[in-house]
Amino acid sequence: MRVAVLLKAVPDLVEELVLDEESGSLQYDEMSYVPSEWDDQALEEALILKEESGAQVTAIAVSTGDVDTMLFTALAKGADHVVKITGDFDASMSNWQQARVLSDYVREQDFDMVLSGVQAIDDVDGQIPGLVAGFLNWPHASVVTEVRMGGDSKVLLRQEYSGGLVAEIEVESPVVIGVQAARKPPRYASVAKVRQVAKSVAIEEVSAGAPAGPAFADIQFVRPVAAGRAEMIEGDVDAVADRIVQILADHNLLRRA
Amino acid sequence: MQKAKAIELEIAVVDGVELNGTWNRMFEPRVISEYDLSVLEEITNIPGAESLGYCYQCGKCTAVCPVDSVGDYSPRKIFRRTQLGISLLDSPDLWLCTTCRNCLRVCPKEVNMIDIMPAVREQAVLEGKAPAELLTAFENTARYGNPIGESARKRADWTKTAGVPVPVMSQKKAPVDVLWFVECYPAYHPRGKEASAALARIFAALGVDFGILGTEEKCAGDSQRMAGERGLFEMLAEHNIKMLSKYRFNEIVVTDPHAYNAFLHEYPKLGGEWPVRHYTQFLAEKLAGVNFVKGIKKRITFHDPCYLGRHNGEYEAPRSLLRALPDVELVEMGHCKQTSYCCGGGGGGMWLDGFTRDYASERLSERRVKEAVEYGAEILAVSCPYEVPRFEDAVKSTGHDGQIQVMDIAELMAYCMGLNEGLAIS
Amino acid sequence: MGPILIVTESTASGITDSTKECVGKAKELAKVLGTSTVALGFGPGAVDRLRRLDVNKVIAAEDGEFAVYNPAVCENALVQVVAETAPFLTMIPNTTMGLDLGAGLAGRNNIPLIAYCSDLQEQDGKITAVSQVFAGKLLARVPVPGDGAIVTVLPGSWPTGEETGDPVVETISGDYSSRMRVIRVIEPEKGDVDITKADILVSVGRGIESPDNLPLADELAEAMGGVVSCSRPVVDAGWLPKARQVGKSGQTVKPKLYLACGISGAPEHLQGMRDADLIIAVNTDEEASIMEAAHFGTTVDMLDLMPALAERLRGG
Ligand SMILES: Cc1cc2nc3c(=O)[nH]c(=O)nc-3n(C[C@H](O)[C@H](O)[C@H](O)COP(=O)(O)OP(=O)(O)OC[C@H]3O[C@@H](n4cnc5c(N)ncnc54)[C@H](O)[C@@H]3O)c2cc1C
Ligand code: SF4
Ligand code: SF4
Numbered sequence: 001m002r003v004a005v006l007l008k009a010v011p012d013l014v015e016e017l018v019l020d021e022e023s024g025s026l027q028y029d030e031m032s033y034v035p036s037e038w039d040d041q042a043l044e045e046a047l048i049l050k051e052e053s054g055a056q057v058t059a060i061a062v063s064t065g066d067v068d069t070m071l072f073t074a075l076a077k078g079a080d081h082v083v084k085i086t087g088d089f090d091a092s093m094s095n096w097q098q099a100r101v102l103s104d105y106v107r108e109q110d111f112d113m114v115l116s117g118v119q120a121i122d123d124v125d126g127q128i129p130g131l132v133a134g135f136l137n138w139p140h141a142s143v144v145t146e147v148r149m150g151g152d153s154k155v156l157l158r159q160e161y162s163g164g165l166v167a168e169i170e171v172e173s174p175v176v177i178g179v180q181a182a183r184k185p186p187r188y189a190s191v192a193k194v195r196q197v198a199k200s201v202a203i204e205e206v207s208a209g210a211p212a213g214p215a216f217a218d219i220q221f222v223r224p225v226a227a228g229r230a231e232m233i234e235g236d237v238d239a240v241a242d243r244i245v246q247i248l249a250d251h252n253l254l255r256r257a
Numbered sequence: 258m259q260k261a262k263a264i265e266l267e268i269a270v271v272d273g274v275e276l277n278g279t280w281n282r283m284f285e286p287r288v289i290s291e292y293d294l295s296v297l298e299e300i301t302n303i304p305g306a307e308s309l310g311y312c313y314q315c316g317k318c319t320a321v322c323p324v325d326s327v328g329d330y331s332p333r334k335i336f337r338r339t340q341l342g343i344s345l346l347d348s349p350d351l352w353l354c355t356t357c358r359n360c361l362r363v364c365p366k367e368v369n370m371i372d373i374m375p376a377v378r379e380q381a382v383l384e385g386k387a388p389a390e391l392l393t394a395f396e397n398t399a400r401y402g403n404p405i406g407e408s409a410r411k412r413a414d415w416t417k418t419a420g421v422p423v424p425v426m427s428q429k430k431a432p433v434d435v436l437w438f439v440e441c442y443p444a445y446h447p448r449g450k451e452a453s454a455a456l457a458r459i460f461a462a463l464g465v466d467f468g469i470l471g472t473e474e475k476c477a478g479d480s481q482r483m484a485g486e487r488g489l490f491e492m493l494a495e496h497n498i499k500m501l502s503k504y505r506f507n508e509i510v511v512t513d514p515h516a517y518n519a520f521l522h523e524y525p526k527l528g529g530e531w532p533v534r535h536y537t538q539f540l541a542e543k544l545a546g547v548n549f550v551k552g553i554k555k556r557i558t559f560h561d562p563c564y565l566g567r568h569n570g571e572y573e574a575p576r577s578l579l580r581a582l583p584d585v586e587l588v589e590m591g592h593c594k595q596t597s598y599c600c601g602g603g604g605g606g607m608w609l610d611g612f613t614r615d616y617a618s619e620r621l622s623e624r625r626v627k628e629a630v631e632y633g634a635e636i637l638a639v640s641c642p643y644e645v646p647r648f649e650d651a652v653k654s655t656g657h658d659g660q661i662q663v664m665d666i667a668e669l670m671a672y673c674m675g676l677n678e679g680l681a682i683s
Numbered sequence: 684m685g686p687i688l689i690v691t692e693s694t695a696s697g698i699t700d701s702t703k704e705c706v707g708k709a710k711e712l713a714k715v716l717g718t719s720t721v722a723l724g725f726g727p728g729a730v731d732r733l734r735r736l737d738v739n740k741v742i743a744a745e746d747g748e749f750a751v752y753n754p755a756v757c758e759n760a761l762v763q764v765v766a767e768t769a770p771f772l773t774m775i776p777n778t779t780m781g782l783d784l785g786a787g788l789a790g791r792n793n794i795p796l797i798a799y800c801s802d803l804q805e806q807d808g809k810i811t812a813v814s815q816v817f818a819g820k821l822l823a824r825v826p827v828p829g830d831g832a833i834v835t836v837l838p839g840s841w842p843t844g845e846e847t848g849d850p851v852v853e854t855i856s857g858d859y860s861s862r863m864r865v866i867r868v869i870e871p872e873k874g875d876v877d878i879t880k881a882d883i884l885v886s887v888g889r890g891i892e893s894p895d896n897l898p899l900a901d902e903l904a905e906a907m908g909g910v911v912s913c914s915r916p917v918v919d920a921g922w923l924p925k926a927r928q929v930g931k932s933g934q935t936v937k938p939k940l941y942l943a944c945g946i947s948g949a950p951e952h953l954q955g956m957r958d959a960d961l962i963i964a965v966n967t968d969e970e971a972s973i974m975e976a977a978h979f980g981t982t983v984d985m986l987d988l989m990p991a992l993a994e995r996l997r998g999g
Contacts, residue, residue: 096796119782121816121817123798124797125797126785129786130782130783133790139862139863140783162779164871165869167867167869168865170864171862216825216826219825223821223822231980232981237984238991240981240983240991248940251960252838253907253940254996
């Protein structure tokens with residue numbers, strides 16, 4: 001069983017998102033990037049699968065910036081192989097374009113399963129696993145919390161719905177899976193190990209042509225009204241309770257009562 | 258905790274002589290014990306952990322280990338459990354030691370937890386056996402250069418509240434006398450920032466020619482090393498050494514005893530050798546030139562940080578500063594200087610609060626606050642950035658809010674110099 | 684211009700609120716754009732469930748293979764419906780279903796997708812979608828292209844539409860089968876509450892004073908449809924289990940609402956909750972640091988406020 005795990009880096013929310021307020025464009029060069037947390041979950045689930053059933057795990061990232069550390073970390077954690085898809089790409093590359101490039105690569109290879117984070121904080125134009133599945137025309141399930149091997153190239157999944165319901169799904173490979181959470185918290189790769197891997201193993205580089213333009217040319221970003229210090233609610237207990245109910249109503253948080 | 262027993266033999270053969278229970282019988286046959294030492298050997302084979310095997314069970318360490326006073330723990334017990342086949346790699350014991358160094362002071366066999374703990378922990382981290390809380394601190398440090406997970410770009414933001422210019426080396430572009438290595442909690446924790454601002458004002462008032470690295474600084478990494486992430490420590494050290502090497506200065510002054518320890522003993526091994534002093538040492542020498550304008554009519558006691566005191570032998574500098582403050586009555590607690598208690602934050606303890614709770618009847622910081630109160634102290638003075646948050650939290654959790662305040666020596670000193678009007682001494 | 688297609692979702696208790704929100708918005712937009720609305724529903728009984736929706740047309744896929752929700756089968760049907768009806772907008776609630784179908788449809792039919800949509804605004808016949816990204820730190824304003832788009836819509840974006848329609852009903856059937864099979868749908872056994880998964884947290888700190896007051900928090904949480912979490916002293920005292928602790932040495936949570944009652948907001952606590960969408964702090968001390976992190980604050984006594992709030996929410 002060959003498993004591909006698609007990884008991507010996203011802007012780090014611990015640092016400021018750098019926005020040109022006038023044009024509404026993100027200043028991609030001025031931001032720091034971290035691996036998307038859901039992709040970490042997808043990698044962990046793939047590694048658990050490897051431990052359980054000897055799957056071969058390949059971690060793949062599009063070179064939208066410095067993705068090497070992310071790939072070396074994947075190796076240090078236990079991935080068998082890492083691939084960086086290079087081309088005329090940068091951090092502003094849309095998900096749609098990344099998914100195109102990734103699906104072109106996956107199609108040529110002989111993968112049985114593709115895992116990736118069910119979502120990422122920056123996917124304005126769709127989630128990577130769904131788009132890749134669509135481009136490949138493979139079946140796809142999102143919000144998955146467990147992936148196991150069944151018999152005869154079958155894969156068993158658990159998919160979660162709101163309200164805590166869970167579906168057990170069986171699917172014949174190949175398949176694309178959007179991972180919500182791995183069965184265990186993502187493992188830690190010690191710095192020494194990552195550095196040692198970086199010295200001794202090479203990342204396979206595959207070059208790709210520029211994909212067709214992004215789906216949307218002119219996305220504008222704006223900051224929602226800033227929070228700052230709390231707005232104080234005045235009045236006695238009854239007045240405050242009434243106001244809080246109103247606030248909950250404004251935020252659509254009431255109906256579940 | 259897991260219970261284990263020795264193997265009981267019916268007959269033992271020692272040097273060809275058969276021994277059974279009868280010949281050494283007193284009132285009943287004595288049990289002949291045998292041990293499978295493979296687990297112990299697995300541990301003592303780890304480079305750095307050899308000395309665990311030297312233990313001869315005298316129990317001196319048990320009497321002084323702070324963790325034993327709130328739980329069931331000490332080098333003697335660790336040796337015994339390992340001898341009985343419980344691997345330290347899998348035992349919660351591995352994460353409870355704060356590397357306070359009190360046991361090493363008394364151990365006749367020099368069983369050295371300061372070497373054993375980081376060595377065995379490193380192995381456990383590799384095997385994926387470290388508590389999640391600790392790993393979060395490691396990940397934060399690797400990513401942001403501080404264990405708290407705060408923005409690396411905001412490392413120098415505290416300087417805006419100092420009220421005096423705090424020169425950043427990359428902008429100053431001139432040699433300085435003192436390179437102040439600020440460290441993480443003093444740069445990010447709200448109470449740490451207050452102490453940093455106070456220290457900056459003292460430096461300015463004393464006319465110290467100083468600069469900081471600002472965003473070029475990363476955690477010195479010593480506690481991460483003690484907690485088992487040597488690779489992370491090395492990465493941080495290489496970074497800091499590279500940054501420091503860009504500038505010219507006469508000495509490094511550190512806020513943090515853990516950084517002091519690293520600069521004194523570890524950075525030189527990696528090529529970073531500079532004269533270094535803790536800020537209390539630096540200020541103690543300058544006392545003659547200090548103009549105090551106000552007193553503090555309070556009983557103050559001082560908590561020796563493990564990494565300034567026992568690890569590096571400095572007990573006097575902080576005390577000389579406190580004694581110099583007008584009107585202060587300095588009282589010593591029972592556990593002080595060489596026998597000082599531990600705040601619980603060292604050796605990674607700062608990032609294991611949730612884990613440790615399951616194995617301790619109370620926090621070490623809580624014990625220490627109770628002791629300070631017992632000795633009638635109204636102010637608990639500290640000189641390690643881990644301690645203000647730990648002890649303030651413990652003051653509240655032991656119900657002593659309003660009875661005792663926790664303050665960094667820099668805050669107290671700045672107050673008496675008329676540089677800390679904001680400080681509310683109640 | 685093609686119609687506006689809404690992919691509906693239902694649970695055991697009927698059509699979901701987020702579906703109804705989409706229906707309401709779709710009707711409003713269809714009116715200004717001069718087009719019609721179509722609702723697509725899956726599963727046995729879909730016709731009955733959808734026939735009162737306020738749309739022009741209902742398409743129902745009721746065949747056996749829709750007996751339980753199967754992402755791949757539904758996607759096959761949706762791909763075909765979209766190919767045939769050529770909608771200008773396809774609206775899908777951003778639930779598991781939306782995450783399954785939205786991007787899959789986009790990739791297969793080569794239609795652009797706007798994810799995490801929280802509003803659709805019309806001006807001069809042009810539609811702009813507002814999408815919540817970067818964990819709510821930014822809003823993206825995306826102009827919907829002339830050829831249309833797919834939008835996956837965050838629940839709670841609009842008021843729910845009314846069920847007063849009389850649509851034309853069409854059922855479809857065909858071969859939508861897939862290599863994917865749903866074995867069963869289960870309700871997993873409940874362990875202790877997982878506070879990291881709750882949308883609403885009523886979090887109590889030392890201000891709760893005594894375990895005797897905890898029922899006040901439980902009742903409020905229940906009335907809000909949330910869960911009780913706490914700061915560390917409450918766990919230290921043994922009043923709540925460790926799994927409920929928020930903070931540096933506890934859990935990191937990102938609920939939609941964090942109601943902090945009697946919590947001072949120590950940095951170790953803030954580390955675990957500062958990314959919540961909405962933070963309301965109840966603390967008698969106006970100077971408490973929690974007020975720096977909160978969106979709204981009040982200084983009334985939590986022990987009075989909790990029952991007062993619970994009463995209103997139960998009544999409402
Ligand atoms: C290493 C370390 C790790 C830690 N990890 C965590 C952690 O994971 N999580 C955590 O929470 N803490 C943690 N702490 C503890 C933290 O420092 C604080 O001590 C703790 O969060 C305080 O909890 P609190 O806000 O409930 O209590 P307090 O700080 O005592 O605050 C109680 C608040 O309630 C208000 N109040 C009192 N009565 C009322 C009333 N009737 N109505 C309304 N308001 C009222 C008061 O004004 C006060 O602000 C950690 C500390 C350390 C040192
Ligand atoms: S003091 Fe040293 S020799 Fe004695 S029991 Fe402790 S570790 Fe062993
Ligand atoms: S170093 Fe301190 S905490 Fe660790 S075993 Fe020795 S006395 Fe105990």
